[in-house]
Amino acid sequence: MSKLNEVKEMVQKGRTKKIAGVVQEALDAGADAQEILDAMVDTMGDVGDAFSRDEIFVPEMLIAAKAMKLGLEVIEPQLASGAGEKLGKCIIGTVEGDLHDIGKNLVAMMIKSSGFDVIDMGVDVPVDTFIEKIKENPDVKVVAFSGLLTTTMPALKASVEAAKNCDVGNFKVLVGGAPVTEEYADEIGADGYAQDAGSAVTVAKELIASL
Amino acid sequence: MLSIKENFLETLKRGNPDRYVNQYEFVKLLMHPYWTATPPATPGGPPVVNPWGVTISFPEGMPGPFPIHDEEHIVVKDVTKWKDVVKAPATSYSEEDWAPFVEEMEAIDRNEFFVAPFIAPGIFEQTHYLLEIQNCLMAFYEEPEAMHELIAYITEFELAYAEDICKHLKPNALFHHDDWGTQKSTFLSPDMFNEFFLDPYKKVYQRYRDLGVELIIHHSDSYAATLVPSMIEMGIDVWQGVMSTNNVPELIEKYGDDIIFMGGIDSSKIDKPDWTAEETLKIVEDVCRAAGKRAFIPCNTMGGPESMYPGAYDAVTEAIKVVSKKMF
Ligand code: B12
Numbered sequence: 246m247s248k249l250n251e252v253k254e255m256v257q258k259g260r261t262k263k264i265a266g267v268v269q270e271a272l273d274a275g276a277d278a279q280e281i282l283d284a285m286v287d288t289m290g291d292v293g294d295a296f297s298r299d300e301i302f303v304p305e306m307l308i309a310a311k312a313m314k315l316g317l318e319v320i321e322p323q324l325a326s327g328a329g330e331k332l333g334k335c336i337i338g339t340v341e342g343d344l345h346d347i348g349k350n351l352v353a354m355m356i357k358s359s360g361f362d363v364i365d366m367g368v369d370v371p372v373d374t375f376i377e378k379i380k381e382n383p384d385v386k387v388v389a390f391s392g393l394l395t396t397t398m399p400a401l402k403a404s405v406e407a408a409k410n411c412d413v414g415n416f417k418v419l420v421g422g423a424p425v426t427e428e429y430a431d432e433i434g435a436d437g438y439a440q441d442a443g444s445a446v447t448v449a450k451e452l453i454a455s456l
Numbered sequence: 457m458l459s460i461k462e463n464f465l466e467t468l469k470r471g472n473p474d475r476y477v478n479q480y481e482f483v484k485l486l487m488h489p490y491w492t493a494t495p496p497a498t499p500g501g502p503p504v505v506n507p508w509g510v511t512i513s514f515p516e517g518m519p520g521p522f523p524i525h526d527e528e529h530i531v532v533k534d535v536t537k538w539k540d541v542v543k544a545p546a547t548s549y550s551e552e553d554w555a556p557f558v559e560e561m562e563a564i565d566r567n568e569f570f571v572a573p574f575i576a577p578g579i580f581e582q583t584h585y586l587l588e589i590q591n592c593l594m595a596f597y598e599e600p601e602a603m604h605e606l607i608a609y610i611t612e613f614e615l616a617y618a619e620d621i622c623k624h625l626k627p628n629a630l631f632h633h634d635d636w637g638t639q640k641s642t643f644l645s646p647d648m649f650n651e652f653f654l655d656p657y658k659k660v661y662q663r664y665r666d667l668g669v670e671l672i673i674h675h676s677d678s679y680a681a682t683l684v685p686s687m688i689e690m691g692i693d694v695w696q697g698v699m700s701t702n703n704v705p706e707l708i709e710k711y712g713d714d715i716i717f718m719g720g721i722d723s724s725k726i727d728k729p730d731w732t733a734e735e736t737l738k739i740v741e742d743v744c745r746a747a748g749k750r751a752f753i754p755c756n757t758m759g760g761p762e763s764m765y766p767g768a769y770d771a772v773t774e775a776i777k778v779v780s781k782k783m784f
Contacts, residue, residue: 261598302645303638304593311594344522347590395724396519423639424724 248274249284252316256288259308261315268319278323285313289358293443296351303347306442310354331360333386333453336378338366340400345393348422351442352389359446361387372400372407383414386453389445390435392422401425402433409434417452421445461568468671468693468716470750475780477753478773480761483570483673485631488557488621489549497521507545510585519764525588532586535595535602542586544609547616554624561625570629570671573621575614576759578634579656580643582610596648603652611656615663622667629671630664631696633759637678640701646682654686661691677723677757681707688714695719697757705746712751720747723758727768733775736768740775744783754779 248271255264271281292309295301335356339349346368357363364385366378379385388408392401401420408418417436430438437452439445458466458474464482466473490507497504497514503524506512511529514521523529532538564571577585583606584592595603621627636642642649661672674687677697684707687695698704698719707717720743726736744754754776756769763769 259594259597261594299641302641302648303643304596304648305645307590308594308597342517350590394519395728396517 248276249280252281253284253288256285256309256312256316257292259305259312261308261312264312264316265319268316272320272323278320281316281320282324285316286358286360289313289355290443290446293355293446297441297443303351306351310351310358313354313358331362332450333361334364334382334384335361335387335389335449336364336366336375336382336385337389337391338370338375339368339391339393340397340404341369341371342400343392343394343397344368345391345422348393348442349391352391352421352439352445355442355446356387356389356449359450361449370404372404375404376407376411379408379411379416380413385414385416386456387417387419387449389419389421389449392420392425395424398424398429405433405435415456417456419445419449419452459568461570464570467751467753470713473749473784475784476744476749476776478776478780479753479755479769481773483572483629483631484564485572485574485760486557486561486625486627488573488625489553490545490617492556493546493549493553508582508586509541509543523585523588530588530591532606535587535591535599535606538586538602538606538609542606542609544613547613548620558624561627566628571625571627572629572631572671572673573625573627574631574633574760576633576675578632579607579610579614579660580634580636580653583607593643596644596652600652607652607656611659614660618660618663618667622664622669627664627669629673630661630669631673631675632660633675635678635697636676636683637680639699640679642678642680642683646686649683650686654689657690665691673718675759677719677759684711684715694753696755697759699757700743704743704752705748708747708751716751716753717747718753718755719757720744720752720754721756721772723756723763726756726772727758727763727765729765731765731768731771733771736771737775737778740772741779741782744776744779749783 251267252271255267268281292306296306337353339346353363353365390401390404392398405418419437420430420435421439427438437448439448460481463473463475464477467477494507497512499514500516503511503513509531511524512521513524532541561571587595672692673694673696674692675696677699679699679701681702692715694716696718698717700720700722704717704720721740725739740754756772
């Protein structure tokens, strides 16, 4: 098996203890860092799709993402700075009052592996903190909010409104989370909605294409 | 008209109930000293460390308590070293500790109601309370042996405490919490779930049966349709909390001879600030018409006879009465 295929398999199966070694071997065998990165990104895309189709579960998705992260650490020094197709910045976080982050993390990982620079603000993020971060990063392309509790839907709405009214830069607002629906996303004025981590990437890419 | 218990038993026998079993009407849930030895977190109160060492917070305005999982508070940071940090709580309590619960138990009319201790968190929940859920889910892959050991340890605690519970409360039922999934999926694949949890649960539920429990009710308000064969093998009689995403009518058709489905009425649909009796009635009626009468107990999916918003649970009870009259 080619070393690149082996790297792909390490990501797909989430071999967190072996991937660093395999990536190093691939580099030693002459593969270039960009090639390895592309292979990992492709594989992560497949993993996200399998998750959307309910073929794999949260643990499989989490360890694949962890494996990719560990693989990335090996090639990062080799990746010429700024190399790779960059899609721009994405600020993401879970809204105030809400501590659920599994879904948000999966979305962040997928968006990151598809080529965005992700600024993850964590959980329970007050509206003002989001706005400050947007102001610090006027080149942000996508601002993504996650909300998992029906009781924090008002915070989601407030976050979307504040972001839309913020007169900095030019970005799109993406929302998601189990209780959020396409209709609700429209109602609160978000630009995009995705129901899972796999489709979040597709929607995020569509959104920036329309900027 | 059959009594509440007779009607429940007819439903359990797949016999001739004369109305729907109405939510939790047939069972009284009892607490026990585990819950009072360390007073639980209260809304707006300070965080408390629970009997397993997990710090639980309950800020004002939150629908419920939850574990704090920042770096400092995670109990098990390295699952291979769980033995150094996990210590199970007491598995027996003094007569004095038991007295208030025994008194409560004695006041229950067993001709009318089942008596069920309320056990939570379940074995899976306990693992992610201790490890933090994402670390925990990855640990099933990365450190399966340590996970098996930790699960065995939690199971031993449950088995031992079951003895003390049954000695004092003499329950004829059990209400056991363990959320195994999200709205649309299980956390673990069914194979992985079975590898880690089937045997431990078989042991726990068998122990309760050996100690006199006749009815095992398991709560998981989630998707878990793919785990129903495992539930049956574990000895679960009633799956409470079955969400509509499981396709309840299809489950009844497939497994209705072996397990009762209690739920179908998603709390997210009926337990909200702007609930109305009319809307609740419509939801309940649709659920009941689709599920039919066999092997089904209409119930709010929440793990207890209550709601987050005042009146929402009782509105479901009233709606079920109305629907029962139409359907029976
Ligand atoms: C795991 C869990 C927890 C864990 C969270 C751990 C963590 N680090 O996140 C813990 C135990 C800490 C917890 C705590 C609580 N929880 Co909780 N929790 C869950 C549970 C079981 C699963 C959520 C989950 O992780 N799903 C898996 C992920 C992969 O799915 P997801 O989050 O939906 O994300 C996907 C999509 O929605 C989407 N997505 C998500 N975010 C975004 C963002 C964008 C931009 C996009 C595009 C897409 C997107 O993509 C994701 C990946 O595909 C749900 C049950 C359920 N039925 O969902 C309850 C649930 C959400 N919790 C609930 C409650 C009530 C609580 C608590 C109040 C405690 C309690 N007593 O139950 C506290 C609240 C804490 C707080 N302040 O937030 C309720 C909410 C009810 C309601 N009225 O809203 C639920 C529904 C359980 C229930 N049936 O009662 N919980």
